[in-house]
Amino acid sequence: MTTNVGIDKIGFYAPNYYVDMTDLAEARHEDPNKYLIGIGQNRQAVIPPTQDVVTMAANAADSILTPEDKEKISLVLFGTESGIDNSKSAAVYLMNLIGVNNQAKAVELKQACFGATAGIDLAKNYLMNHPDEKALVIGADVARYGIKTPGEVTQGGGAVVMLLSQNPRILVLDTHDAHLTRDIMDFWRPNYRTEALVDGKYSEQVYLDFFTDTFHRYLTKTGFKMGDFEALIFHLPFTKMGVKALRTVLPEADERQQEVLKANFDDSRVYAREVGNLYTGSLYLSLLSLLETGKLSAGDRVGLFSYGSGAEGEFYSGVLVPNYQDQLNKIQRLDELNNRTKLSVQDYETMFMDQLPTDGSDRILDLAGDHATFVLAGLKDQQRQYRKQT
Ligand code: CAA
Numbered sequence: 001m002t003t004n005v006g007i008d009k010i011g012f013y014a015p016n017y018y019v020d021m022t023d024l025a026e027a028r029h030e031d032p033n034k035y036l037i038g039i040g041q042n043r044q045a046v047i048p049p050t051q052d053v054v055t056m057a058a059n060a061a062d063s064i065l066t067p068e069d070k071e072k073i074s075l076v077l078f079g080t081e082s083g084i085d086n087s088k089s090a091a092v093y094l095m096n097l098i099g100v101n102n103q104a105k106a107v108e109l110k111q112a113c114f115g116a117t118a119g120i121d122l123a124k125n126y127l128m129n130h131p132d133e134k135a136l137v138i139g140a141d142v143a144r145y146g147i148k149t150p151g152e153v154t155q156g157g158g159a160v161v162m163l164l165s166q167n168p169r170i171l172v173l174d175t176h177d178a179h180l181t182r183d184i185m186d187f188w189r190p191n192y193r194t195e196a197l198v199d200g201k202y203s204e205q206v207y208l209d210f211f212t213d214t215f216h217r218y219l220t221k222t223g224f225k226m227g228d229f230e231a232l233i234f235h236l237p238f239t240k241m242g243v244k245a246l247r248t249v250l251p252e253a254d255e256r257q258q259e260v261l262k263a264n265f266d267d268s269r270v271y272a273r274e275v276g277n278l279y280t281g282s283l284y285l286s287l288l289s290l291l292e293t294g295k296l297s298a299g300d301r302v303g304l305f306s307y308g309s310g311a312e313g314e315f316y317s318g319v320l321v322p323n324y325q326d327q328l329n330k331i332q333r334l335d336e337l338n339n340r341t342k343l344s345v346q347d348y349e350t351m352f353m354d355q356l357p358t359d360g361s362d363r364i365l366d367l368a369g370d371h372a373t374f375v376l377a378g379l380k381d382q383q384r385q386y387r388k389q390t
Helices: 021-027 030-037 054-062 069-070 090-098 115-128 152-155 202-224 240-251 254-270 270-275 279-292 330-338 345-353
Strands: 002-013 015-020 043-046 073-079 107-111 134-143 158-164 170-181 230-233 301-308 314-322 341-343 375-380 383-388
Touching: 002 054, 002 115, 002 279, 002 314, 015 270, 015 345, 021 030, 021 043, 021 152, 021 345, 030 152, 030 240, 030 254, 043 158, 043 254, 043 270, 043 345, 054 090, 054 134, 054 158, 054 375, 054 383, 069 073, 069 090, 069 330, 073 115, 090 254, 090 383, 115 134, 115 158, 115 170, 115 279, 115 301, 115 314, 134 279, 158 270, 170 202, 202 240, 202 301, 202 314, 230 240, 230 254, 230 279, 240 254, 254 270, 270 279, 270 330, 279 301, 279 330, 301 383, 341 345
Parallel strands: 015 341, 073 107, 073 134, 230 301
Antiparallel strands: 002 158, 002 170, 015 043, 134 158, 170 314, 301 314, 375 383
C-alpha cells in the first residue's frame, strides 16, 4: 500500500510581522470572538515589501537543506498562485538564490492552493524511477483579499518547503490518491488584480463537497477504514474551515476515534492560527504543526485533504517513519512565531498598501527592518534585486 517515496525534510518561513485578530476585529467593529472562534484565527502574518514568494521559499529552504541535498536535487517544483513573473518560474530564481546544482529541472505549478500537492504527486512518480535523486517541492504565497473585505480576516502568507526522496525520514506516501476537478468560480484572481475575488460562502460549500467526495472515494479505492487514520488534516484557509470538514466525517468514527481525530486536528492548526492562510503551503503547514506540536507515533497514518479553488481537490495519505521527530524543529518554532513584531492595524494597512511599482520604474527598498537571510532589495531595470544578508 505504501510507496518507498515521501517527505524527508520540511521547512517553514513566515515574515517577521503580524497583526493581532482581536485588534483587527475591534478596528472592523466586529466581536473578537467572531475572528478568534468563528473563523479560528489568532494572528495573521503581514508580508513586508522586502519579502515575496521567492525570498520566503529561499528562507524556508535555507533552514533545512545541506550542501549534499543541493547536489542531489534534480527537480524543483514551485507551487504558487502569487508568482512574480508570468514567464520565468519562481523555481529558477529560487535555485540560484539557495545554490541548487544547475542540472536540476525547475518549474512553477499553478492551480490555486493545489499547486504544492501537484508538486508532491509529480515528485512521487519521478522519484520512483530516480532512486538516488531528490526533489524539492515548494508551496509559497501571499494571501490578499483587501482591507475591510470579508476575506481580510483570512489573509496571511509564508512558505513551506519539502525535500522528497526514496526512504524518507518523515512520512512515506501511500500509493493512491482520490482526485476531483470541476470548472467553477468560487475564488479567482484576474491578471490585473493583486487581490483575490471570492464567493466566500459558495467556496466553503464547494470545499466541503470536494472533501467528502474525495475522502469517500479514497476509502473505496484503498479499502482503508476510518479507524486506519490517526489524523485527518486539511488545507486551512482559516482554521474553522478544517473544523467544518472534520465534522462531516466524525459520525463515521467510534467515540474513541472521534476524540483522537479531534485532538490531532487541534494540533494541526496551532501554526495556521498564528500566520493565517498560506494558500499552496497551507496543508503542509498543518502537517508540520501536527508533527511538531502533536503526539503521533511511528506507523501512524495521516490523511491529507488538499483543496485549490477553481477547483481541484485531492485526498491522499502517508505513514510516519520511525524517529521522524529527529527531522523537526519542535522547540524553536513557537518561539519564532511568538517573537515576531506586532503591528498596529494602521501599520498593517500601511504595509499592506506598500506594493512595488507596476509601471516599470525603479524602487530601492529599505532593508533595515528585515533581518531574514534572503530579501528583496527592490526593482531595477524591471528586474527584482534579490540579496542574501549575512
Ligand atoms: N462568536 C463566535 N462565532 C461567531 C461570532 C461570535 N461573536 N460571530 C460570528 N461567528 C461565526 C459565524 O457564526 C460563522 O460561523 P459558521 O461559519 O460556523 O457559520 C463564522 O463566525 C463566520 O461568520 P460569517 O459567516 O458571518 O463571516 P463572513 O460573512 O464575514 O465571511 C468567510 C466568512 C466566508 C470565510 C470570509 O472570510 C471569506 O470569504 N473568506 C475567504 C474565502 C475562503 O477562505 N473560503 C474557504 C474555501 S476556498 C479555499 O479554501 C481556497 C482558499 O484558500 C481561498
